[in-house]
Amino acid sequence: MSGGVDSSVVAALLKRDGFDVVGVFMKFWSPAGDIRINTNLKTNLHEFTNRCCSSEAEGRARRVAEILAVPFYVVNVEKEFKKEVVDHFLSEYKKGNTPNPCVVCNKEIKFGILIKKALSLGANYIATGHYAQIGDPNLRKHPNAPNKFSNNSDGKFGFSDRVLLKGKDADKDQSYFLWQLNQKQLSRVLFPVGGYTKPEVRKLAKKFNLPTAQTPESQEVCFISDTTNNFLKKYLSTRPGLVVDKNGKTVGEHQGLWFYTIGQRRGLEIQQGPWFAVGKDPKSNILIVSKNEKDLERKELIAKDVNWISGETPKLPFKAQVKVRYKSNSMPSLIRANKGGGVKVIFNKPQKAITPGQSVVFYRGQELLGGGVIE
Numbered sequence: 001m002s003g004g005v006d007s008s009v010v011a012a013l014l015k016r017d018g019f020d021v022v023g024v025f026m027k028f029w030s031p032a033g034d035i036r037i038n039t040n041l042k043t044n045l046h047e048f049t050n051r052c053c054s055s056e057a058e059g060r061a062r063r064v065a066e067i068l069a070v071p072f073y074v075v076n077v078e079k080e081f082k083k084e085v086v087d088h089f090l091s092e093y094k095k096g097n098t099p100n101p102c103v104v105c106n107k108e109i110k111f112g113i114l115i116k117k118a119l120s121l122g123a124n125y126i127a128t129g130h131y132a133q134i135g136d137p138n139l140r141k142h143p144n145a146p147n148k149f150s151n152n153s154d155g156k157f158g159f160s161d162r163v164l165l166k167g168k169d170a171d172k173d174q175s176y177f178l179w180q181l182n183q184k185q186l187s188r189v190l191f192p193v194g195g196y197t198k199p200e201v202r203k204l205a206k207k208f209n210l211p212t213a214q215t216p217e218s219q220e221v222c223f224i225s226d227t228t229n230n231f232l233k234k235y236l237s238t239r240p241g242l243v244v245d246k247n248g249k250t251v252g253e254h255q256g257l258w259f260y261t262i263g264q265r266r267g268l269e270i271q272q273g274p275w276f277a278v279g280k281d282p283k284s285n286i287l288i289v290s291k292n293e294k295d296l297e298r299k300e301l302i303a304k305d306v307n308w309i310s311g312e313t314p315k316l317p318f319k320a321q322v323k324v325r326y327k328s329n330s331m332p333s334l335i336r337a338n339k340g341g342g343v344k345v346i347f348n349k350p351q352k353a354i355t356p357g358q359s360v361v362f363y364r365g366q367e368l369l370g371g372g373v374i375e
Contacts, residue, residue: 001025001064001072003057005205005212006129006193008064012208013192014127015068022123023065023072025058026114029082030223031231064210077113084108086223090235093258096282097357100177100326101221107180115188125190131167132175133194134186135367162186164309164368169197176326179361179371183311229259229267241285243270246278246295254287263296263353280356297350303360303372304342314369316343321363324351324374335362342372 001007001023014021058074065072085105092099110128118126162183167173181189193201205213224231236258243252252270254260257280260268264277268289278295279288290296301324308314317336322345323329331347338344345360354374361371 001061002129003060003064003212003215004129004217005202005210005215006131008061008129008210008212009201009204009208010127010129010190010192011064011068011070012204012210014190015070021068021070022121023061023068023070024114024118024126025061025072025074026109027058027074027076027078028109028223029078029086031225031234060212060215064212067210068208075114075117077109080113081105081109081223084112090232092357093232094236095357096257096280098261098355099357100359101223102177103180103359106177111178111181111185111189115185119188125188127190127192129193130174130178130191131169131172131194131198132178132191132368133165133167134189134191135163135165161310165194165366166363166368167191167194172198175368176323176359176361176371179309179359179368180307181309182307183309186309232256232258239285241287243268243287243289246288246290246292251275251289257282257285257287260287262355293352296352298347298352298354299350300344300346301354301360302338302340302342302344302375304375306342306370306372308370309368310370320369321365322347323361323363324354325358330363342375 001011002025011021011023062072085101085108088104089099089101111126115126164175164178164181164186166175196204202213221228233256236256239256241254241257242250243254245251251272252268260277260280262277262279265274268275268277270289273291275289275291276293276296277287278290280286281288317334320333320335321330322333322335323331328351331349331351333348334346335343336346356374358374359371360374362369
């Protein structure tokens with residue numbers, strides 16, 4: 001229970017349908033601790049708290065638990081979050097990549113540590129407010145009833161093979177962030193709001209008289225309260241280097257490759273633009289730019305660290321719908337084995353701003369097949 005409307009409605013739906021519900025609020029890492037320890041500056045530490053686990057968020061979650069008359073616990077995972085999510089985030093940026101911390105958090109924290117903690121306390125499942133659905137692999141289709149949380153053919157929980165599906169609300173679907181999950185994790189997960197739209201969830205919150213009905217959404221990286229660049233500057237400092245065009249001509253200077261992402265146009269501070277960031281050379285600390293937006297287009301990509309939701313690698317090659325970022329449109333593509341490991345994804349049409357470190361995710365219809373990290 002994060003103190004938001006989605007997880008609050010999850011708790012209410014489960015309680016309504018007869019589950020023995022326990023609310024859990026997870027305490028993540030935030031920069032405030034580092035600022036408090038490492039500086040003597042007089043600053044408002046509230047500005048550096050993690051939005052996902054602020055005192056206000058905890059207060060809202062606790063109030064919802066009181067209204068629903070369910071036990072409420074706070075689990076401190078600050079050290080684990082810092083190691084698995086934040087340190088990974090900084091390490092990838094230092095390499096010149098642009099990572100997706102939500103993907104890592106889902107795998108390691110929410111569906112990793114939390115599941116283990118829940119099972120150790122005697123729980124059978126964890127339920128979250130993600131807009132995704134779990135279906136029966138024998139049916140290969142969307143569940144019909146949003147309150148049948150397991151959605152398998154006999155109406156019981158615990159079947160061994162689970163299919164991960166997009167949420168009903170196409171605008172809020174969060175399956176993209178769940179591609180690293182496995183069958184063992186999915187066998188212990190419920191997504192009660194996955195069969196609803198966001199407006200329907202807010203209506204349910206009002207129906208259940210929950211104080212989170214109008215809680216605004218937070219769509220930024222939870223542990224970054226300022227800009228990403230200011231966060232990176234604090235932990236990675238600066239490392240000036242050259243900016244060159246596609247022909248190798250020096251056109252400017254950058255302050256650190258981690259401050260730029262592929263496709264970026266604003267903030268390059270190069271005269272006679274506009275320029276686009278089209279590549280990085282971490283070994284030489286060089287940022288490559290171009291005035292031609294066509295130079296951002298790629299016909300294919302290589303993905304590493306590939307995970308298949310089923311636990312088995314499908315027969316390659318095969319065709320699928322592919323997303324290269326959360327809000328991008330799906331693109332029909334061919335997925336085949338790559339000689340150097342991982343998979344090669346060949347798009348039907350060239351895609352812009354393919355960004356190393358981001359996730360590429362594979363779908364067949366509504367079903368999430370898996371994904372990988374873009375090299």
